Amino acid sequence: MFCKYCGKEIEGTSTFCKYCGKAQNVTTGEPVQPMQAEQVQTASATPKTLPQTPPIHSQETFKTQETAQQTPPVQQANFKKTAENRWKDDPRMKRLKATLKMLSFTGWGSLILGTLFGIFGVLMLVVLLLTMNSELLIGTAASLLIAVWGYVFGVYQFWNAAGVEQGLTVALPNQLSEEEWMEKIRNEFSFQGAVLLDNQPDNALVYLLNDAKMHLSAQNGVLSITVEHSKRFNSAKSGGHWELQESFSADDLKCALAYFVAGQPLPENFAQEQKMRHKDKVGKVKAGIYVGTAVIVLVVLIISAFPVSPLASLKDTVWNEYGNTGQTLGEAFENNFESPSWSEYEKDGKRYMRFDGIIDFGQLGESVVEVEFSLKKLEDSYYFLIEGARVNGTPLSDSETAILMQYGFTGDAEELIGSLFLSALFG
Secondary structure, three states, X not given: OEOOOOOOEOOOOOOEOOOOOXXXXXXXXXXXXXXXXXXXXXXXXXXXOOOOOOOOOOHHHHHHHHHHHOOOOOOOOOOOOOHHHHHHHOHHHHHHHHHHHHOOHHHHHHHHHHHHHHHHHHHHHHHHHHHOOHHHHHHHHHHHHHHHHHHHHHXXXXXXXXXXHOOOEEEOOOOOOHHHHHHHHHHHOOOOOOEEOOXXXXXXXXXXXXXXXXXXXXXXXXXXXXXXXXXXXXXXXXXXXXXXXXXXXXXXXXXXXXXXXXXXXXXOOHHHHHHHHHHHHHHHHHHHHHXXXXXXXXXXXXXXXXXXXXXXXXXXXXXXXXXXXXXXXXXXXXXXXXXXXXXXXXXXXXXXXXXXXXXXXXXHOEEEEEEEEEEEEEOOEEEXXXXXXXXXXXXXXXXXXXXXXXXXXXXXXXXXXXHXXXXXXXX
C-alpha cells in the first residue's frame, strides 16, 4: 500500500502515513472506529468485547490522533549534490584530472610553455588592438602559434586519450554472476595481441596489450577496463602519442569483450572499423592544427589591414638632419632619455604627439624635457612637424629645440651643454 499524499510505501493496515503523518482512512473488513475516553478506560479494565459505535468523523479527533501518532518525517536522501561534489563528479573535471595524470615529461613542458606563450600572446594582442602598433604583429602571431602548437602536439593527444578511457565499460548480461563472467572471460576469451598475465589479482584480470596493462574488474553488472600506461620520457609517435595508441588498444579490447559477453563472434572487418574510428580521432587533431593556424593568420591579416596609428608612424620616422645614426625617432629618444613616455591628443581639430623624458647631467642635476609634434597628412602618408620643446617648463627657441633634437639622436650630453652655451652666448 502507498500513501496517497507522499507516495511512499506503508503497511496495508496503517491508518496514518509514518512519513508524512497524513490520515489514510483505510478500512479492512469492518470500519476501524476511534474510541472515546470512557471506552478506553473500560477496555483497559475489562477485556470483554465492546459494542461498536458509529464512526467519528470530527476533524478535531483526527487532529488529535495525528498529533499523537505522527512521527518526525524521515529525512530524504540528499540527492542534490553540493557545488564541490558536482565539481568533482563533473565528467570534464574527471577527464582533466586523467589528462594531467597521464602527461609525460615533455607533455608537461608543452603545457607550461603553451600556457605562458598563450598568456603572453593574448596580452600582446590586446596591446596591439589598443595601440595599432604594427611592430607587435610578428611577436603576437608567433606567440599564439607556439601556444596552439604546444597544446595540440603536447597536450591534446593526452586529452583525447583520457576521453577514450572514460568510456571503457561493458554491461554484463544478468544470466551469469559477476564472478562467473570474470571466470568465463579468463577461460574462454581471446583477443589478438592481448596476453593474460600469470600473476592475477583477486577478483580482477590483467591483460598486456600494446605495452600497456589492461585491468578488468566487474561491479554492479558492469565490466570496467582501467589502463596502466607504459611510462616514457617522450610520448611522440608517428600518428599520435604512445598513450593515445594504448588507449585505442583498450578501446579495441572493450569492443571485443562487448561481442564476447553478447555471445557474438567478432565481425570480419572488426580491425578495419576500429582503425577508422581511431583515425577519425587523430584526424581531429590535425584539423585542429590547421584551423588554429588559419585563425591566427587571419587575425593577423585583419589587424595588419587597419591603418597604423600616427604615434606609431612618428616613432618609426628617421630624422637625418639631427645626426645620421640610422635610428628611428622612437629608438633614439627611448635610448638617450630616461623615463621616456609617449602620448597623443587632439586639439582644435589637429592631432598632436608628445614626448616626455629626463636628461641626467650627473652632479649638475636633471632636466625634464617635453617635445611636441603635430601631424600633417597628405594622401596616404604622414608628415610631422616640431611644434616646440620645453626644458623644466621653459619654452625653447627654434635653435635650442634643434640642439635638443640633435641630443635626442646622439645622446652626447657634453655636446648638448656646449651647444646650448654657444646658443645663449651668441643668441
